[in-house]
Amino acid sequence: RSHKLWGGRFKSSTDHQLEQLNASIHVDRRMYAEDIVASQAYAKTLNSIQLLTNDETSKICTGLDQVKQEWDEGSFNIVNDEDIHSANERRLKEIIGEPATKLHMGRSRNDQVATDMKLWLRGALKKLDEKLRNLIEVMVNRARDEIDYLMPGYTHLQRAQPVRWSHWLLSHAWNFKSDCEKIKDLLKRVNVMPLGSGALAGNPFDIDRNLLAHNLGFSDLTQNSMQAVGDRDYIAEFLFWASLTGIHLTRLSEDLIIYSSKEFNFVEIHDSFSTGSSLMPQKRNPDSLELIRGVGGGLFGQCCSFMMVLKSLPSTYNKDLQGDKEAMFSSFDKMISILDVASGTLESLKVNASNCHEALSFDMLATDLAYYLVRKSVPFREAHHIAGKVVSAAEARGVEMYDLTLEELKTISKHFDADVAKVWNYVNSVEQYEAIGGTAKNSVLQQIQTLDYWLEAG
Numbered sequence: 001r002s003h004k005l006w007g008g009r010f011k012s013s014t015d016h017q018l019e020q021l022n023a024s025i026h027v028d029r030r031m032y033a034e035d036i037v038a039s040q041a042y043a044k045t046l047n048s049i050q051l052l053t054n055d056e057t058s059k060i061c062t063g064l065d066q067v068k069q070e071w072d073e074g075s076f077n078i079v080n081d082e083d084i085h086s087a088n089e090r091r092l093k094e095i096i097g098e099p100a101t102k103l104h105m106g107r108s109r110n111d112q113v114a115t116d117m118k119l120w121l122r123g124a125l126k127k128l129d130e131k132l133r134n135l136i137e138v139m140v141n142r143a144r145d146e147i148d149y150l151m152p153g154y155t156h157l158q159r160a161q162p163v164r165w166s167h168w169l170l171s172h173a174w175n176f177k178s179d180c181e182k183i184k185d186l187l188k189r190v191n192v193m194p195l196g197s198g199a200l201a202g203n204p205f206d207i208d209r210n211l212l213a214h215n216l217g218f219s220d221l222t223q224n225s226m227q228a229v230g231d232r233d234y235i236a237e238f239l240f241w242a243s244l245t246g247i248h249l250t251r252l253s254e255d256l257i258i259y260s261s262k263e264f265n266f267v268e269i270h271d272s273f274s275t276g277s278s279l280m281p282q283k284r285n286p287d288s289l290e291l292i293r294g295v296g297g298g299l300f301g302q303c304c305s306f307m308m309v310l311k312s313l314p315s316t317y318n319k320d321l322q323g324d325k326e327a328m329f330s331s332f333d334k335m336i337s338i339l340d341v342a343s344g345t346l347e348s349l350k351v352n353a354s355n356c357h358e359a360l361s362f363d364m365l366a367t368d369l370a371y372y373l374v375r376k377s378v379p380f381r382e383a384h385h386i387a388g389k390v391v392s393a394a395e396a397r398g399v400e401m402y403d404l405t406l407e408e409l410k411t412i413s414k415h416f417d418a419d420v421a422k423v424w425n426y427v428n429s430v431e432q433y434e435a436i437g438g439t440a441k442n443s444v445l446q447q448i449q450t451l452d453y454w455l456e457a458g
């Protein structure tokens with residue numbers, strides 16, 4: 001038999017199938033602690049306006065402490081409870097008796113559930129922020145240690161210009177930094193307290209919502225009770241955040257999957273983050289990265305499906321919203337797991353610096369040849385054209401541009417001099433990019449320093 005909070009007006013019991021569909025306890029039990037903290041704060045608020053006596057309040061609060069302890073220890077017994085709110089209240093009544101039935105005055109599960117979720121999400125975002133920062137730290141440390149490694153940079157996955165390995169690495173770290181900043185921004189909306197909105201019309205007992213918000217660590221409170229009970233923007237935003245962060249992780253993974261193929265052989269994924277084939281004994285597959293790539297895509301599916309739940313929903317609370325927690329918990333779990341695997345994979349990765357270097361080729365310096373001419377006051381469009389002629393002359397002869405003699409170069413443009421030899425040097429090439437954000441050593445060190453300060457500042 002279930003302990004319904006709303007049985008009064010019903011003549012027959014709930015259909016079994018509906019009861020199953022309606023029950024959310026096996027999902028929302030995860031926020032038992034938040035539900036209890038919010039109830040204790042609410043009891044104190046009722047006490048401050050004499051709706052609960054000191055004795056009742058202290059019974060409720062210590063009773064709830066015991067309920068929490070049962071959950072903590074795993075001894076809480078779920079008996080056909082509909083959701084975490086009903087379960088906690090049912091158990092509280094078993095422990096303390098009558099005063100428990102006064103706790104819910106002026107409150108509804110509608111403002112209660114929204115409050116619990118925001119409290120839970122606040123903690124979850126803190127953990128995600130730590131995981132992301134850890135990943136960034138791994139990247140920054142590698143970037144510092146491996147600053148001298150050069151590799152081909154790609155656009156369209158075609159060989160483009162030489163870059164520092166660290167520059168590539170940090171290109172992903174900056175995305176994750178921006179994901180951290182989005183968490184901060186999202187927290188502004190999460191930290192707005194809905195409690196005191198009742199079912200939809202508000203709270204009739206003149207409670208001090210500001211004090212209640214303060215006691216629960218919220219920095220602000222909702223200003224419209226109807227909006228407050230139906231608002232799940234913070235969930236939608238969180239799911240979008242997870243999708244975008246997930247997408248950043250898939251792009252990092254994809255690069256590394258390509259770089260770890262034998263054809264590239266820039267990196268080796270550590271054994272502990274690879275798996276083998278049941279058929280081909282020689283295989284070592286980058287499963288860690290492929291899983292991140294797959295899970296990262298699934299996160300957007302979750303965001304998308306929750307947006308569809310929100311679409312056209314009538315004002316205030318509707319039961320459609322109950323699925324919000326499943327999406328929130330599942331996206332959180334997936335994010336934690338792929339962030340951990342990403343950090344581990346990156347930390348244990350072996351970079352084949354010499355392969356990266358050997359993959360460079362002189363054709364990737366064609367832009368540098370044009371810049372050489374620009375420095376001799378040749379307008380860029382003309383310089384680009386001349387460098388193109390040099391590429392084509394070398395191609396026609398089946399040699400590198402580097403092999404063309406100064407005389408040959410001079411027949412293409414009179415601006416070439418003996419100092420053109422300096423162009424054929426990959427370090428010289430990357431060292432041109434000294435402006436902020438470029439791939440020169442100083443610019444990359446500057447990035448490392450900026451990220452270091454940012455990580456330290458927390």
Ligand code: ARG
Pocket residue numbers: 024028083109110113317319321322
């Ligand atoms: N279990 C419900 C949920 O998670 C709590 C709110 C129920 N409110 C209601 N009016 N039925 O959405």
